[in-house]
Amino acid sequence: MTDLSLADPPSALGQQAGIRSDLNASRVRSAWIFLAPTLLVLALVAGWPLLRTIYFSFTNASLTNLEGAEFVGFKNYLSWITLKSGRTVYNGLLADPAWWNAVWNTLKFSAISVTIETVLGLVVALVLNANFPGRGLVRAAILIPWAIPTIVSAKMWAWMLNDQFGILNDLLLGLGLISQKIAWTANPETAMVAVLIVDVWKTTPFMALLILAGLQMVPSDIYEAAKIDGVHPLKVFWRLTLPLIRPALMVAVIFRMLDALRIFDLIYVLTPNNAQTKTMSVLARENLFDFDKFAYGATASTMLFLIIAAITVAYMWFGRVNLEGGER
Amino acid sequence: MRTMLNALSFCAAIIAAGTASAAELSLAANTTGKNVNFIREQLDIFEKQTGHKVSLVTMPPSSSEQFSQYRLWLAAGNKDVDVYQTDVVWAPQLADQFVDLTEATKDVVGQHFPSIIASQTVNGRLVALPAFTDAPALYYRKDLLEKYGKTPPKTWDELAATAKEIQEKERAAGQGDLWGYVFQGNAYEGLTCNALEWIKSSGGGQIVEPDGTISINNEKAAAAIDRVKEWIGAISPQGVLAYQEEESRGVWQTGNAVFMRNWPYAYALGNGDDSAVKGKFAVAPLPTATDGDQPSSTLGGWNLAVSKYSDDQEAAIALVKFLASPEVQKQRAIQLSNLPTVAALYDDAEVAKAQPFMPAWKPIFQSAVPRPSAVTKVKYNEVSAKFWNAVHNTLSGNGTAAENLELLEVELTNMKGDSW
Numbered sequence: 001m002t003d004l005s006l007a008d009p010p011s012a013l014g015q016q017a018g019i020r021s022d023l024n025a026s027r028v029r030s031a032w033i034f035l036a037p038t039l040l041v042l043a044l045v046a047g048w049p050l051l052r053t054i055y056f057s058f059t060n061a062s063l064t065n066l067e068g069a070e071f072v073g074f075k076n077y078l079s080w081i082t083l084k085s086g087r088t089v090y091n092g093l094l095a096d097p098a099w100w101n102a103v104w105n106t107l108k109f110s111a112i113s114v115t116i117e118t119v120l121g122l123v124v125a126l127v128l129n130a131n132f133p134g135r136g137l138v139r140a141a142i143l144i145p146w147a148i149p150t151i152v153s154a155k156m157w158a159w160m161l162n163d164q165f166g167i168l169n170d171l172l173l174g175l176g177l178i179s180q181k182i183a184w185t186a187n188p189e190t191a192m193v194a195v196l197i198v199d200v201w202k203t204t205p206f207m208a209l210l211i212l213a214g215l216q217m218v219p220s221d222i223y224e225a226a227k228i229d230g231v232h233p234l235k236v237f238w239r240l241t242l243p244l245i246r247p248a249l250m251v252a253v254i255f256r257m258l259d260a261l262r263i264f265d266l267i268y269v270l271t272p273n274n275a276q277t278k279t280m281s282v283l284a285r286e287n288l289f290d291f292d293k294f295a296y297g298a299t300a301s302t303m304l305f306l307i308i309a310a311i312t313v314a315y316m317w318f319g320r321v322n323l324e325g326g327e328r
Numbered sequence: 329m330r331t332m333l334n335a336l337s338f339c340a341a342i343i344a345a346g347t348a349s350a351a352e353l354s355l356a357a358n359t360t361g362k363n364v365n366f367i368r369e370q371l372d373i374f375e376k377q378t379g380h381k382v383s384l385v386t387m388p389p390s391s392s393e394q395f396s397q398y399r400l401w402l403a404a405g406n407k408d409v410d411v412y413q414t415d416v417v418w419a420p421q422l423a424d425q426f427v428d429l430t431e432a433t434k435d436v437v438g439q440h441f442p443s444i445i446a447s448q449t450v451n452g453r454l455v456a457l458p459a460f461t462d463a464p465a466l467y468y469r470k471d472l473l474e475k476y477g478k479t480p481p482k483t484w485d486e487l488a489a490t491a492k493e494i495q496e497k498e499r500a501a502g503q504g505d506l507w508g509y510v511f512q513g514n515a516y517e518g519l520t521c522n523a524l525e526w527i528k529s530s531g532g533g534q535i536v537e538p539d540g541t542i543s544i545n546n547e548k549a550a551a552a553i554d555r556v557k558e559w560i561g562a563i564s565p566q567g568v569l570a571y572q573e574e575e576s577r578g579v580w581q582t583g584n585a586v587f588m589r590n591w592p593y594a595y596a597l598g599n600g601d602d603s604a605v606k607g608k609f610a611v612a613p614l615p616t617a618t619d620g621d622q623p624s625s626t627l628g629g630w631n632l633a634v635s636k637y638s639d640d641q642e643a644a645i646a647l648v649k650f651l652a653s654p655e656v657q658k659q660r661a662i663q664l665s666n667l668p669t670v671a672a673l674y675d676d677a678e679v680a681k682a683q684p685f686m687p688a689w690k691p692i693f694q695s696a697v698p699r700p701s702a703v704t705k706v707k708y709n710e711v712s713a714k715f716w717n718a719v720h721n722t723l724s725g726n727g728t729a730a731e732n733l734e735l736l737e738v739e740l741t742n743m744k745g746d747s748w
Contacts, residue, residue: 062706063399063400063403064424064425066403091742162567162575163566163570164505164567164578165578183565183566183568183569183570185567185570186513186514186568186569186571186724187566187724188724188725188726272390272393272516273392273713273716273717273720274720275515275721275726289399290392290396290399290709290710291707292421292707292710
């Protein structure tokens with residue numbers, strides 16, 4: 001992680017000589033010029049759609065009539081009317097139980113999947129970091145699940161998880177672990193488990209790769225020193241390895257977390273419309289395109305964006321992650 | 329064959345008169361069964377006759393997924409797809425995006441059943457021409473029913489009892505994978521169709537009545553869904569809650585089900601050479617709650633619509649007329665066992681020979697129950713989704729039917745507001 005901050009003041013060096021300051025200013029200028037195309041493209045492909053979505057969430061737009069959208073304020077988020085009987089009825093996304101169910105599903109999915117993937121990824125990375133013959137081949141092979149497009153692997157798993165023809169039930173039956181075939185994606189108790197199994201299978205290699213990169217930055221002489229001192233391997237792991245790869249680990253977890261919070265494709269293929277696994281993204285898409293509620297879907301997307309942003313900021317704060325390198 | 333060729337050259341003549349040069353068209357159609365293979369063959373004929381080129385855009389078999397893709401394309405004014413194969417319930421929701429076919433088809437529209445033409449007419453505009461209609465059947469294993477001296481069931485309870493008995497005895501005899509009854513229980517449009525049949529045949533109404541009243545919260549409807557709840561895990565595998573048409577056909581066609589509820593397309597496929605149940609099954613109308621009631625099949629069917637964003641609407645209309653013509657519908661009936669929308673084909677000897685069940689199907693689909701798509705207009709998809717969720721929740725053990733239907737009534741009332 002090198003320091004790329006543009007706003008860094010020239011600091012002490014700059015004050016010593018005015019020439020250096022001029023030079024620095026021109027360097028900053030050319031940096032901006034080089035960055036401009038990237039920033040422009042980002043604004044076009046990320047900024048503009050985001051602002052449009054936020055705008056639509058305050059209107060009554062429908063997919064067939066986007067131009068005719070009228071401003072309705074916060075009605076899509078929350079509105080209430082007081083009935084003659086004195087009872088207040090709440091409407092809008094924030095009063096929608098389906099939305100909160102989706103939020104809960106997403107958080108549950110993210111917490112469990114990221115935890116399992118981090119632990120497994122760490123184990124795999126430690127194994128791959130060791131010296132053994134054929135290491136290159138194994139490193140390449142372990143990336144295969146990550147290389148398969150999610151739609152394809154989800155469909156593949158859907159067949160493997162099929163209750164009647166699925167290989168998973170066949171294996172478990174053959175081993176005597178279950179007494180009758182389980183309907184993995186249909187049963188409300190196992191639907192989330194099925195999604196988690198596939199996600200862990202798919203994404204552990206990604207975590208392993210990022211953590212492996214961190215492991216390789218750890219200088220080997222530290223381990224040699226520990227070995228000479230006769231430190232127990234477990235202690236080496238907890239006291240040396242883990243603290244040293246912590247920055248890489250935290251960044252890997254953030255990436256995974258951002259991904260997990262907006263999970264869509266896997267669930268859409270594996271268990272579409274199932275209330276037990278419906279996530280925020282699936283709910284947003286349903287309202288945007290299936291139902292005639294484009295503005296409501298835009299509201300859900302905006303909330304999804306805010307929730308992810310809030311969680312990321314909180315994580316970076318509490319985890320003391322500094323993306324510019326080093327401790328905060 | 330001769331008449332077919334004649335008719336084709338006739339079509340070609342009309343088309344040649346209408347278009348000056350060859351056009352490049354594309355047609356979006358779903359992949360259920362052998363639908364796309366069949367359409368491709370017909371398109372080859374069309375291409376030869378007219379000189380136009382038609383490419384096929386294949387869509388997923390799930391109609392819910394297909395619909396949202398259509399909606400996206402049409403909202404974006406997509407010019408790449410000229411002709412859309414559409415479900416019977418989509419006309420009111422997509423009407424504004426399709427070309428009015430009234431003028432262009434006035435010479436052929438009289439061949440089709442008036443009720444189907446009416447279902448595709450929105451505010452006086454004919455938005456799609458029917459390609460085939462659909463009314464599901466109860467598929468049953470003739471050999472197994474004969475073996476145990478049973479007749480095709482007339483009521484749902486009879487079906488459950490027969491299914492249970494045969495399933496138990498066959499399993500004891502070593503058929504460990506055999507199930508009594510498979511249907512479509514996944515949370516999607518197909519469950520709306522299935523559940524509407526259970527409820528309507530029990531006298532529980534049709535979710536939203538044609539006058540707009542929300543009728544779903546009643547004891548008969550709740551009893552009908554509770555009855556099906558009993559089947560899950562007993563005569564139907566728990567996995568049925570994730571089955572769509574093709575998954576249930578998979579269980580059926582490998583010989584692992586006594587009964588199946590499915591659309592007529594499964595008839596021709598079940599009699600295919602690779603089918604384990606070839607020649608061993610027959611179809612009957614769906615059962616009712618009590619003997620003597622009117623059987624209720626949900627009205628399905630697929631139509632062809634021309635996008636108003638198409639650059640070559642004239643050629644596209646010619647393609648629609650070709651695919652909806654009696655000749656193509658006849659081939660469809662013979663090869664795919666899809667029900668024609670042309671009345672005369674039900675008296676056709678060749679159709680009756682290839683699909684013996686078909687002549688008897690005419691009264692069934694004529695009395696079929698429409699889904700409440702006309703009355704709920706653009707909100708139909710949401711109504712349907714709320715309904716299938718309520719049913720799916722009940723079947724998977726999340727609350728009783730009575731509780732879920734009560735909640736559904738509240739949600740639908742909210743959604744309806746002052747009027748649909």
